[in-house]
Amino acid sequence: MRYFTRPDLAEQIAIQLQGQAVFGDAHNGLFLAAPRRTGKSMFLQHDLRPALATRGCLVIYIDLWSDQRRDPGDLIAEGIAQALADNLGVVARAARKARVESVTIAGTFRIDASKIGKVDGATLPAALEALHRASGKPVALLIDEAQHALTSEAGEVAMAALKSARDQMNRPEQIALMLVMSGSDRDKLLRLVNSNKAPFYGSSIHQMPTLGKRYVEHVAALIAEQRPELAPVDHQTLLDAFQLFGERPQFFHAAIGEALNPLEADQGERFERRVLARAMARREQDAAQMRADFLGLRPLERAVLWRVLEVGRNFRPYDGEALAFYRAQCPGLAITAPKVQAALESLRDRTPSLVWKSARGEYSAHDAAMHAWFSGLVAEGGWPPSDG
Numbered sequence: 001m002r003y004f005t006r007p008d009l010a011e012q013i014a015i016q017l018q019g020q021a022v023f024g025d026a027h028n029g030l031f032l033a034a035p036r037r038t039g040k041s042m043f044l045q046h047d048l049r050p051a052l053a054t055r056g057c058l059v060i061y062i063d064l065w066s067d068q069r070r071d072p073g074d075l076i077a078e079g080i081a082q083a084l085a086d087n088l089g090v091v092a093r094a095a096r097k098a099r100v101e102s103v104t105i106a107g108t109f110r111i112d113a114s115k116i117g118k119v120d121g122a123t124l125p126a127a128l129e130a131l132h133r134a135s136g137k138p139v140a141l142l143i144d145e146a147q148h149a150l151t152s153e154a155g156e157v158a159m160a161a162l163k164s165a166r167d168q169m170n171r172p173e174q175i176a177l178m179l180v181m182s183g184s185d186r187d188k189l190l191r192l193v194n195s196n197k198a199p200f201y202g203s204s205i206h207q208m209p210t211l212g213k214r215y216v217e218h219v220a221a222l223i224a225e226q227r228p229e230l231a232p233v234d235h236q237t238l239l240d241a242f243q244l245f246g247e248r249p250q251f252f253h254a255a256i257g258e259a260l261n262p263l264e265a266d267q268g269e270r271f272e273r274r275v276l277a278r279a280m281a282r283r284e285q286d287a288a289q290m291r292a293d294f295l296g297l298r299p300l301e302r303a304v305l306w307r308v309l310e311v312g313r314n315f316r317p318y319d320g321e322a323l324a325f326y327r328a329q330c331p332g333l334a335i336t337a338p339k340v341q342a343a344l345e346s347l348r349d350r351t352p353s354l355v356w357k358s359a360r361g362e363y364s365a366h367d368a369a370m371h372a373w374f375s376g377l378v379a380e381g382g383w384p385p386s387d388g
């Protein structure tokens, strides 16, 4: 399927980042949240990145989920070091050859020659400044799955260093460092901005627009082009299906592919209806999977996950109220803090993991979809799911 570009959206965001919008706070860092598989990473890389590059920025994209075994702090440092090496390669090689300890960039700025290619929390602001001076361009740092930084101390340090770099480099009339942080979970991203101690205290989280109706129109046009015998394509049914798929293009594409497959028995039914039927089935499958995951847990794990889902950000695993809740859910079981801790660990260690924990000991469901599933069932009186 051809990539659907959103140049207007990218352009608007670029303007805001450069501090050229009359209102807004994006020049202090832009936080974008959207559910999983809705096209965040693609947008950052294939729309926003070129839009910023066209406007003369040096863009660095770092995905903190690119390797889950690596410390997010190291991934951030490495991404910046790589850009520095790319841009200062000649300078750095010359410096190493001449065995000088520091190199001077753009006439005034000095950076320790050994630090090029080796960046950490302490040197991160200097490295970004050097990059800016050496390239003569504003630097735009796009950090994908930014909430993951909060799961390690090095990651937290890196975030604080980025904030400090932003404050040192940016002036009202000239933005030299732009920060874009994206993630699939609004609640987790919030932890970067919502407390006094949070590195980006005061910034707000924006919902990244999903692909929406225009994307469905683009897909419908492609189908009409490739299979003229199917025109006119029923846009509304396709849009309904796309929304049922949670606006996740991957599932939508697969369903269309199957519905258009000539080997599928067609029985006179329009392909749009078959796509819609698949979307409904998918929704039920997702719910059934979450239900099975939940019911497969031990009683205390279930109670802990329930509590996480119910109180969200206010979850405190061991406070009196939480313990009373677990006891009420697990009659006959002696509930102690170590047992709760073991239950939490096992919820985190499962594959896929069900609970997320920050370096500061804050918790939330790993997949935001689980919160939606929970509230849906609560709203219709279907919670908790029963084994029967």
Ligand SMILES: Nc1ncnc2c1ncn2[C@@H]1O[C@H](COP(=O)(O)OP(=O)(O)OP(=O)(O)O)[C@@H](O)[C@H]1O
Residues within 6 Å of the ligand: 001, 002, 003, 004, 005, 035, 036, 037, 038, 039, 040, 041, 042, 043, 184, 211, 248, 249, 250
């Ligand atoms: N603009 C688009 N046009 C066509 N297909 C797209 C577009 N954006 C995303 N997709 C499809 O959706 C899939 C998911 O996109 P992407 O990886 O960007 O989502 P994400 O929100 O970053 O997901 P995750 O939460 O897993 O990181 C891609 O593999 C691609 O097939």
Ligand SMILES: [Mg+2]
Residues within 6 Å of the ligand: 040, 041, 042, 144
């Ligand atoms: Mg992604």
